[in-house]
Amino acid sequence: VQLQESGPGLVTPSQTLSLTCTVSGDSISSGDYYWTWIRQLPGKGLEWIGYIFYTGTTYYSPSLKSRITLSIDTSTHQFSLDLSAFTAADTAIYYCARGSVTAAFDIWGQGTLVTVSS
Amino acid sequence: QSALTQPASVSGSPGQSITISCTGTSSNVGSYNFVSWYQQHPGNAPKLMIYEVTKRPSGVSSRFSGSKSGKTASLTISGLQAEDEAYYYCCSFEGRGTSWVFGGGTKLTVL
Numbered sequence: 001v002q003l004q005e006s007g008p009g010l011v012t013p014s015q016t017l018s019l020t021c022t023v024s025g026d027s028i029s030s031g032d033y034y035w036t037w038i039r040q041l042p043g044k045g046l047e048w049i050g051y052i053f054y055t056g057t058t059y060y061s062p063s064l065k066s067r068i069t070l071s072i073d074t075s076t077h078q079f080s081l082d083l084s085a086f087t088a089a090d091t092a093i094y095y096c097a098r099g100s101v102t103a104a105f106d107i108w109g110q111g112t113l114v115t116v117s118s
Numbered sequence: 119q120s121a122l123t124q125p126a127s128v129s130g131s132p133g134q135s136i137t138i139s140c141t142g143t144s145s146n147v148g149s150y151n152f153v154s155w156y157q158q159h160p161g162n163a164p165k166l167m168i169y170e171v172t173k174r175p176s177g178v179s180s181r182f183s184g185s186k187s188g189k190t191a192s193l194t195i196s197g198l199q200a201e202d203e204a205y206y207y208c209c210s211f212e213g214r215g216t217s218w219v220f221g222g223g224t225k226l227t228v229l
Contacts, residue, residue: 045120046156046164046207048218059216095163103152103211103218104169111163 001026003096003109010117011090017083017114021096028077029054034099035072035079039092040111047092051099052079091115121146121219122208129227135196138224140208141189146219148189152211155184155193158223159204167206168193195226203228 007019021035028035037049050060052070060068064083072079083090093113097105123141130136140147140155147153153171156164166175168184171191181196191210195202208221 045222046209046220048209048220061217102154102169102173103150104154104166104209105156105164106166106169106175108163108165 001098001107003098003107005094005096005109005112007094007112007114009113010115011086012117013087015086017081017086017090019081019094019096019112019114020078021080021109023077023079023098026098028072028079029074032101036097036099036105037070037081038095038097038105038108040095041092049081049083049094086116088116120222121212122210122221124206124208124221124224126222127225127227129229130195130198131229132198132200134198135194136198136226137195138193138206138208138226140191140193140210140221142191142210142219143189145214146210146212147186147191149213150211151186153184153186153191154209155182156207156209157202157204158207164207198228200228202226 002024004022011017034051036051052058052072058070067084069082093111095111096109098107151171155168157167158164171186172184183194185192205223207223212219
């Protein structure tokens with residue numbers, strides 16, 4: 001199973017960041033997993049952003065809820081993150097990951113660095 | 119300020135054992151056995167080392183073990199090896215809001 005993030009490395013302030021995660025080697029439609037976004041701020045720890053089931057059910061971080069939209073396309077084996085009103089504080093490495101019924105994230109993408117353009 | 123509190127750094131010599139603590143609240147670590155630990159080497163994605171407090175995924179060395187008492191979870195690494203030098207993050211499910219919270223990370227140095 002592999003996950004791969006894709007999207008722009010630079011985002012204009014106040015614009016929307018859009019990232020996609022492509023899942024290969026496993027069924028994104030499995031009810032055993034939930035498809036998750038996590039970010040790592042520069043030199044800091046990890047922050048859970050939210051997750052989506054194959055049904056489209058979503059759960060978002062309370063602190064980011066007003067700016068996040070997650071979506072999933074099972075036909076293309078992809079799920080996506082939209083983060084609106086991007087600021088310098090959102091500069092981070094964004095990871096997609098697979099969450100399981102054990103409430104742990106067992107497979108991670110390599111991560112993609114997203115920074116705010118000046 | 120991370121929701122879970124970890125020491126910023128720990129160190130040990132090869133062959134020794136170290137323990138990293140992770141302190142939460144009654145909303146997360148204290149109420150759920152959904153604590154996981156991740157190892158991250160610089161430039162790499164985190165890797166799952168422990169889940170559900172004490173369980174190891176297939177392929178993870180038995181030198182890694184987890185435990186929990188009250189609101190504090192712990193990761194113990196025995197027989198330290200140079201390759202264990204990395205950052206370690208704890209994570210817990212949090213029922214309030216149905217979300218996950220992480221610790222700030224601990225840098226392990228193998229002397």
